[in-house]
Amino acid sequence: MKPLSGALAISRRFLEPVSLAIDATCGNGHDTKYLAQLADRLYAFDIQPQAIENTRAAVAHLEHVQVIQDSFVNFRQYVSEPIDLIVFNLGYLPGSDKQIMTQVDDLTLVLQDMMEQLSPHGRIVMVAYPGHPEGKAEADWLHHTLSTVDPTEFHSFFLQHINGINSPAQLYMIERNAR
């Protein structure tokens, strides 16, 4: 069996079949391809032309997947319905320009809007890589922010791969309570 990416290895246990999902950072399309098996409709975002090209090639045959070259910050321009699942594989694209990486400022801008648009029991799954300074800043920000969300509206969780090597991935998840 092909080994899973760091993000999927830690997050797939929390991924279930859903109606509408977003891959917020599609990169080379590995996660998009996996999520396409779980979602009736999937929107995949990335800001890098190379990432969009690679993801389009990975899911070219799948009509229920829309690949969009834009920041996840603008997701509301494309998706207005309640969202069941949003996945962020944070950081930079392996084998690509490491200057282009996810930013805490963008997460700060968008997280509240995404939480508001979750369906009942909808989830946001975020995988952070604290092995580089920007990844550590993202993980710290997520830890603080998710610790303080209103528990009457959302549950938030943290999972760390404690026997992994080279500062392995950390998973953060927010789940909307039923209403």
Ligand SMILES: C[S@@+](CC[C@H](N)C(=O)[O-])C[C@H]1O[C@@H](n2cnc3c(N)ncnc32)[C@H](O)[C@@H]1O
């Ligand atoms: C760790 S990689 C994603 C890997 C991908 N999920 C895969 O399966 O190959 C992170 C990606 O986030 C993208 N990115 C950074 N900032 C972004 C933003 N504001 N909106 C969308 N994508 C962004 C980068 O271009 C990069 O491709």
